[in-house]
Amino acid sequence: MEIFRTVEQLRQWSRAQRCDGGEGIALVPTMGALHAGHASLIRAAAEARPGRVAVSIFVNPTQFGPNEDFSKYPRMFNADCALAEREGATAIFAPSVEEMYPAGAATFVDVDGLSDRLDGKSRPGHFRGVATVVVKLLIAGEPDLAFFGQKDAAQVAVLRRMVEDLRLGAKIVVCPIVREADGLALSSRNTYLSAEERKQALVLSKAVRRVEELVASGERESAVLMEAARGMFGAEPAVRMDYIELVDWETLLPVLSATHGTLFAVAAWVGKTRLIDNTIIG
Structure with missing residues (x-):
């Protein structure tokens, strides 16, 4: 499994997969701290695109509010890589904040209306950050499939609208919620x-x-x-x-x-x- 730190490295890898006669790649965007829910997404991606699955691990600062848990959000990179590889990932994209948001970056994505509903209403600016980082990942990796969990259903609605409005090439694939034995949704x-x-x-x-x-x-x-x-x-x-x-x-x-x-x-x-x-x- 390869680990990429820059957008250019991921893009070159993605294009090489397509040029190698494949149908393209599957991308599983995550913020790390991977659990069985993420594992189910990676397995689904591996079934759809065997040998051509990239998992991004990036704690995105722009989707956290000023009083939220960005600094203490769990980070366990080595364990995440091991899980991703075990479930079928062939590439990890783990950029720095500076790589994703160059100095002076002034471009953000707002999905008007939807971004202010449900979690967007409770967490102002949250979906702006989510949409921005996901469009960056889709541009960087050029996947034909991008996998997300149903637990983030409001996020899925925002991203589906963004992909449709911007005519992006990736299809959003939604996988079921994975729960503990007692019913608690994994998070x-x-x-x-x-x-x-x-x-x-x-x-x-x-x-x-x-x-x-x-x-x-x-x-x-x-x-x-x-x-x-x-x-x-x-x-x-x-x-x-x-x-x-x-x-x-x-x-x-x-x-x-x-x-x-x-x-x-x-x-x-x-x-x-x-x-x-x-x-x-x-």
Whole structure:
């Protein structure tokens, strides 16, 4: 497995794969601290493009707010490389901040409207940073497929719109949420949780499961579904709810009733850690 530190190195590698008679490459963008959820993305990419998978490991400063956890975000590069290689990656792109954001950089990507909804509303500027770094990665690696997890469903909506609007060549591939045995959605931020907070955090997946049960029984009304989810949080008063929303997955705008493809999403603070979870109806 090769490790690249510059955009030019990644680009040359990508073009060499295509010139070698392949269909192109798959890119799995990450911020490192890889876990089983990331492993599932890398495996899916390796199945789609055997021997032609690049994993980016870059903690992107522009998607963190001034009071967020950029400095303490977990960094474990050697372990990440070992996991990526084991799951089928053939290249790692691990640039410096200076490589991705040259001195004086003044170009950023805003996806108007969507970037201010769900996590974008709670974390102003977050999706601006996400869209900017992802478009840089897509330009650098020139992949034909880019893999993301459903856990970041709002991010997926923003990136899909960006790719469509800019007519970029990459197709966004979304893989299912990977959960612990007790239902907690895997996240690099789970490592911040104390033992007690880890138990409290299960309320997010319980709320998701309750909505899924109601939909399976025939309930479709948004107000009923969201009230049921809020009721789950009543049992965990230490968890501070950020949002509970039922939205169109394309626009991230609220809907009155759930239909196939509707996104139910929840975000909450467990101690000092903000966690998210969701389900796609149907």
